[in-house]
Structure formats: structure tokens, C-alpha cells
Amino acid sequence: MRAPFSWLREYVTTSASAHEIARRLSVSALEVDRVIEAGVADVGDNLGRFVVGRVLAADKHPNADKLQLCQVDVGNPDPQQIVCGAWNFGVGATVAVGLPGARLPVLPGPLEERELRGQVSRGMILAEDEVGLGADHAGIMLLPDGIEPGTPLADVLPLHEQVLDVTPTMNRVDLLSMVGLAREVAALAGDELHPPDPEDPPIRRPEIVDVVVDDPVGCPRYIGRVFRDVAVGPSPQWLRSRLHLAGMRSISNVVDITNYVMHTWGSPLHAFDRRLLAGGRIVVRRAHAGETLRTLDGTMRTLLPSDLMITDGERSVALAAIMGGLESEVSEETTEVLLEAANFEPIGILRTSERLALRTDGSNRWEKGVDPHLAEPAAVLASRLLVDLAGAEPVGATDVQARLPERPVITLRPERTSRVVGLDVDADEQRVTLERLGFDVDPGWEVTVPTWRARDVTREIDLVEEVARLVLDRLPHTMPLRRAVAGHLTAAQRSRRLIEDVLVGAGFSEAYTWSLTPTDPHGEAIRLPDPMSGDHAVLRTTLLHGLVDAARVNVDAANEQVALFELARVYFPSGVQLPDERWRVGGIAEGGYEAARAAVEAVHDAFHVPLEPHRAVRSFLHPGKAAAVPSGWLGELHPMLLEGSWGVFELDVDTLVAPVPERILYEDVITYPANRQDIAVVVDDDVEAGALVATALGACGTVLREARVFDVYHGDQVGAGRKSVAVHLVFRSPERTIGDDEANALRERVVAALADRHGAELRAL
């Protein structure tokens, strides 16, 4: 919403500057995006170089067919000769003149006297776009007759304008209006508010206005006013300028008036060409199934029975509150106008406008809930302007309304305000603030809410906010007492941090990939019924595919030493309403199986969880390099998924840390030294190291603390299809020293068990 200051100042008398007002509004009322400096620059005496002129003579330039040579009275004894390219005026016209030296926003330097085809031109007769007051360049601006030549142009037009560009929050539709903004400015600065209050033009020869509202819920109020003898034409320059500065396009006087009044009061209006309404009637109803309407933008709209329509009883003439129909549009031929100043229920309007992806200045206000009481002052102001600017004759008026909502009455405890805010706000100050904002406060603090805030302010806390927002810049900065608090991470949160840190230490960088994926291997994975795109359609049950994509990005970027991990959630259907959201840690790294194994080992080691993988089959892994662990899997990525040799893994965090005891108990590993023995056995190639270790550990009980394979040898010495596996054995007891004799005996036991279970033959080391 754009609010030109000269317009705003019509409704509030304030000595504050535009920037002061902007600052106060931004803290206490609404977001101020910026203050736009529009029009010609207000520097030096630049504004003084723009004056009103009267054309004394206008003839074709002797040497140019497309130019006029004009003599213009600019208030000096001698007329000013000006060469002009426009032809939309003649002798006697009152025009805007830029004198030599004037700086125009459209020119890089000051205007200079210069010769045009042999004739001196001392200035410029101005078109609206040349001074930032409009978009039109078809002709020069024509000012009302009767203004004295030489009058500063700035007295007549908003030649230099500061425009507030604001965005009210969605609860403050009342601030989508000049009057609403003026009221806020008045309340903040203690200034006086005077909203427009024109005389409602009297109806001399009344006619019936036939308005029927079939759906009073969708349309609680409909003011219809009929005008005859309407002269549709261009708007006067002041109106064109105001609309332009407010960000709207000038169309015709009748349409401009509806937009102007909407901007003034915040209640949108619509004007129909009444002769294009069958019987001149209005019937407000829901659409028939399959009904269509061509809206003003030329689009044919297919409607649903939930859409609210303005009809003439036979066919739809407007999509209520959103956009008029093309067929009943006001045009140059229009002489009779039916002015609609209505009120519409917000939610239905929002649904229709969203479904049709059709948002207008009107729907933007209606969907937020416009005060139904505003329809009347809006109708009055529009009527006044139609009479004044389009020569219209009012001939009829009707106001169809359902019961309009009551103004809420709320009890406020001023001490509660202070308690919530944390600042002692004087009760009198609270009363004055509320009254300035339009609330009525009785001596017992029964507060009656103004109609334009009735949707938004319904509880005591809402009143507290009204006071609070005006003292925000006075608030002290305190801290809550925080009695009985203890800030700590949960064990699960600490575990996740530890995993992250371990992997970072192992050379992995953290990736963030999307929770929504194109497909997922899990048959029951949760799909979005209406995804943003096919690429983001399913809630993933694995991190793998995001990581593969991330690795590919890095391969394409020729990055070296690519190692990525992600610790994030996956989502499994759970059988109950909400999915089972599980934390997973996944990784991908250059270096094939070994890279995955090293990372997974580091993570297990961090939690003192033994890593005991076993051979597994996963379609996305290399068939010979795939392993499973209780919490997930690891292996080498199947080269079909990404070229190269990539280690990948994914572990379920809860499962991984489940065996971790709450605390680790001390074990005496110091007093009695370990006895270490190495053995090497020859076995068939397909005997896995893990099986040998398990057998060894099983053979000796707890005295064998560790059995670790440290070498595997293939070669002539052991024969084809066989391998030699070297195992380091550590015997230790917390109670005694294991001597060599005992260790040797234990070692024999291990060897015997290995021979028995795996056909292992002892090989001399």
C-alpha cells in the first residue's frame, strides 16, 4: 500500500516529517518498506522553476509540422516562447510549465533554453510522466481554468511527493486505507484526525434500486446507488496524480473514483454500466455449477457453487469482491452507473481468489475482513465525486444489510497491561492511547472496540497489545527469573553431536539434502498428494539418494577428497496417524568399501559399540562389498548409481546407540599386564575373518580379551583357494597375571577350535 503524504496530511494535521512518521509507524503500527521520493527533486529552488502558465498563442511551428510554437503567460510581464510537441490544447489552456534551469526526473541535466528548428524555446510545457505524476505521455497536462499564471505548480499539484510504502500485517486491514493510516499517525503523534466528510449529494427524483441478496452470510451488506447522466471521461489531473503516486493506473473518471475511494476508506467499490444489467437489477448469489464468467482481464472463469457472484438475476456480472465481468464494464458509452459499496465475508472470497489465482486490490482487502460499516462513507464519498467529476445525477440508493456485528466490549485491567509488558504504564496513558485509536473507554474500564477493529480485538490481551505497541521503544531489557531450570542436552542430542564430530574428524563434511525425493525404495513411503514437483514428491526413508546426488555435484565440480555425511530424519509409515520419524546418519566417500568401513568403525568406536558386520545383499551396493550391522548397512556403492569407487553407509542412530550403557564401569587393565600371542592359520578363501575371530573368542571365555586379524596373505606358500590369516590374541585377567604357560595352553585351545570349526591349519609365523 502506498500513501502519498500530501494525501495523508489531508486527514491528519501533523508537524512531523515524513521520515519521523515512517519511523513511528514502523515501530508501533506496521511495516514501512521505505519512503519513496517521487516527482521532481526538492533541491535548491528547483520547485520554484515549475509554474502554472496560460497559453496566449499556439501556432504551428514555421519550420516543423509536428511542433507547436506557443506564447505562454507564466506570470511575467512578457510571455514565454515555448516549442511544444503536443497538440491536445489550444489558446486559453492552463498548463504546467517547466522554466529554464528546472530539473526534471526524466532529464539528466537542467532544462536549458535552446533553439528548435530556428525558434528559441524557453522552457517546457509538461506532460504528467515528465514530472512523475503519471504514466501518460499522449499529451500535456491540462490544469483547471482560473489558476493565476505564475502560481507555483507545487501549490496545485503534488510536484514533489514523499510516498509511504507500507505493508500492514494481515490482522490490520484497516491500515489498507488512507483514513486508517491517518488515524494511526494521529494516535502516535497526538495529532488531530479529520477524515473526509463530504455532503452526500441529494437524490431529487428517486428511483427504485432493485438489489436482492440471496446469501446474506457471503454478503452481509450491499449498498447500491444509481446515477444517470454520467459523463465518462478522463479524470482531473489531481486525481490522476494521486492514483499514480498511490501505485494505481488511471482508467476513467468513474473507475478512478472507485479506486480512489477504496484507497481512502479501505472498502472496495465497483461500478457497473447499469444499462448492461438486465432490468438494472442486482442479485447476489452463489454460482451455479458449471457457470462461466469472462472477467475484466478477459479470462473466461469456470465457477463452482461455492463462488459468490454478483448477477443481474439472469447471468453473472461480477465475481463478487474479486473482479468485475467484462460485459458490464463501464465504458465511454456508459451514461448510467450502478455503484456497488458492499461487504463480503472473507474466507469464501479467499478460497475463490486462491483457486482462480486471481488476486486484486479488492480481494486483498476483502479476504482480510473489511468493516461493513465502511461501505456507507465509501458510498457517500464516491457519490460526491461522481457528481463533482462526472456530472452524475444520483437517482436511487438502497442499503441491504443483514444484522451487522456488534462492537465488542472488553474489560481491561490496566495493571495487567503493565504486568504483561514489564513496564509500568500509567492508567491515564493507557486510556488516552485507546481513545485515540477509536476505542471508547468508560470509567470502569469497559472498553468498546471500534467497528474497524471488531474482528481483531476481542479479548483483554488484544487491548494490552494496543497499549504495548505504543510503548515498545521504552521497554527495558530484562531476563526471566529462570527459577528451577537446568540447561542440558539429552543423551540422544549429545549422541547426534558426537556422531557429527567424529565424522568431521574423519574427514567427512556435512551435507543437507532434501527430505522430499522423487522416489523411494520403500513401497509404503509417504507420498504428498499434491507435491510442488515430481522431484519432491515422497518423504524419504533413506538418506542415500540425496547423498549420491550431493557427491555427484562435487564430482562435477572436480572437487577432491569428497566425503560427505548427513544426519537427518527419515519418515516411515507407522500405522498410526503420524509417521515414525527416525534419525539416520548416512555417508558417502571416495575410497570404496574401506572408506565406508573406516567411517562406520569410527562411529561405533566413539560409542564403544563393537562393529560386527556380516555379509548382506542390497541392490544399491556392490554385490561383493555389502555388509549389514544391527543399525544399518555399509558397503561400496553400486557403480551403476555413481561412477567410481564410493564407500557408502547409513545407520539408524537410535539403534546404533541403544547398547550404550548409561555409564561405563571401570575395569582393571593396569595391575596385571596382558599376555600377547600371534597366530597364523591357513583356511579356505571363503572363510571370513569375522567367523575366525568369533570362534577364537568363543574358545577361551573372558580371558581372551581381544582377537584381531592383522594380516591376510594369499600366495604360493598357502596354495590356491586358500589364505593365511594372522590373528593377534590378547590374554588378560583383572585378577592375575596370565603366564606364558597358561597363554600357550589357551592359544592351543584357540588353534584347536579354529581347526575344528574352519579346517584351519596352524602356520608358523
Place this chain on the structure above:
Amino acid sequence: MVRAAVPDSKSDTDVLTPRFSVRSRTMDVQALQADALAAVAAASSVEEIDAVRVEYLGRKSALKLALREVRDRETGMALNAARLALEEAVEARAAELARAELDRRLTEERVDVTLPVGTYRRGHLHLITQIRREVEDTFLGLGYRVVDGREVETTRYNFDALNFPPGHPARSPLHSLFLDDERVLRTETSPSQIRAMEAEQPPIYVVSLGRVYRRDTPDATHSPIFHQVEGLAVDEGITLADLTGTLDFLFRSLFGGERRTEFRTHYFPFTEPSIEAYVSCHVCDGDGCPVCRHSGWIEVGGAGMVDPALFEFVGYDPERYSGFAFGWGLERIAMLRHEFPDLRELWRNDLRFTRQF
């Protein structure tokens, strides 16, 4: 040193011609000592001093032989004094030479310290994780706990319990990602407020950080998935000033101690009064620059006093308890603080980007 006092047995087998031999009984102790000290001084390596040790102090040395055969006390004392002096001299010289050899070796072992070595590499936490931890740690220090919310929520927790009015845009499938009428990918971290309050009674001091989802087309400043931090404090006597004080503390810790904060009125369904928090621009310190879009202030996010409707939903007495809540995007903080222009980088996972932070 032990080595000098107990001569190595191996060196005794070395055959060296004793310079002072059998005439020991009448040997000139002084001459022998002078001779030996000269040899000690002349030794220029560990090997040479070892040889000197064997020659003059070894088992077959003239001195040792003389000592073995000595009969009179006076000669014995003289010989012993010579032995001690010699041992001392040999020892000192040996240490000196050993040290010199060590020094020489170390000097020769010099490396080019400007040369990189090996392949050690460290990974990097994602920038958002770094900021997440920073925020978490700040609040842990203030006594808050961290709670993990859910990402798939019921519309009841995501909207109804948070007091979203029926026409609020977030309830529309145009803005949010629904699974069905009753389930939605959470549009903000705020449902965790409700879950925290349902789980226990005040006092509650928690923060919750995680992914949220909105139907936004990805561009430089929007992503359908992004991260929020949510904070909630519910206790007796919590005030709006407590909120601004807490945020002031947080922003200074995130953006620098010299920052100023400003709070402006705003609207959110779940807070009343609601405010938007601003911090003075850390680039221009308020003078105006492109980062703050020439306003001097940077909008960080929304906050407010917990709406009593939320207390009613979870069964707290709004007359007894009050609270504040705040929430905003971590991506925004990352972009502001590190001045990168396009948040999509945070999802591309290009290591050239990741390794910068």
C-alpha cells in the same frame, strides 16, 4: 653415569697397546694422568672417547693394573685420585660429544616447514549446523533445554492449537504442504511449543530447532525446506521486557556485542502482543548499506507473548502463567552473517562452499 663407572666388558677385549705397562709399580701417575687428559680432550667422537675410556680406565689399562697391584696406601690414594679425575673427564667429554653429535644429527634432519605433508583432512559441519549449535549453546547457557519437534504434524498442532484463524494463508494448500486434511509438513517449529507445554507444567524454558516446509519456489532467498529456531519460556511473571532482553542477549552473541536491537509491532496468530525483532546492521552499523537495504536495521524474526489461547489449549491458567515465544529462520542468520547471496548454496553441498565455514 653408570656407563663410565662400569666399563663395558666388550671394550676390554679390544687389544690396545698400553702406553704404560708393567713398569706400573714405578709409574709416573702424574704423567699418566696428563697423558690421559690430553687424550680425552683430543677425542672428537663418541667412538674415540669410548676408545680412550678403554685405554686408560679399562680392565687392562695401566691404571687398573697398577691399582690391582698396589700395596701401599699412599700410592693407592694417588692412583685412585687419578682414576676419579680421569673418569670424570671422560664422562664430561663423552656427554659433550654425545650432545654435539645429537645437535649435528638434528641439524641435518631439517625439513622444509613450508612443505605440506601427508593427507590428513578434517571435514566441516554444515553452516546451518554450526549456527544451530551456537544458538543451542547460547540458550543452554541461559538454562533452556533443547527439544526435538516432529516434522510431520497434525493440522491440530500446526494450526488449531497455535490459534491460526480459519482464513490464515498458511492453512491453504497454496502455501503449505499437506499429506491430507489432517496432516501437514510443519510450516514452523511452533508446534513444538504445544508439545512441550503438553508434556509438562511450568516453568518451561526450551528451544527447538529443525526443518520446516512451505510451498515456496526455490530462489535466492526462498526454499521450500528451511530451518527455524523456536524458543519458549513459560513461567510466572514473564514479561514482554523479558523477551526483548533475551533477544537482545542472543543477537549480540550472534552478531557482535556492539549491536543494538529494536523491536517493532507485528502480528502472529500464536502470540499477543507480537513483535518483530531487528538488529542494527553489522556491516554498516546503522549507516545504511546494501546488506540492510539502506535501512540500518536487519529484520531477524518474529516473537511475542504466548497467546492465552495456547495456554487454554494445553490447560494452563493464563492468569497465573505468562510466557514468550520467538522463531525465525537459521538460513537468514547465516546469509546475513556471512554475506552470501543465494541460500540454495546451503542445499547444493558443493565442498568449495562448505569448506569455507
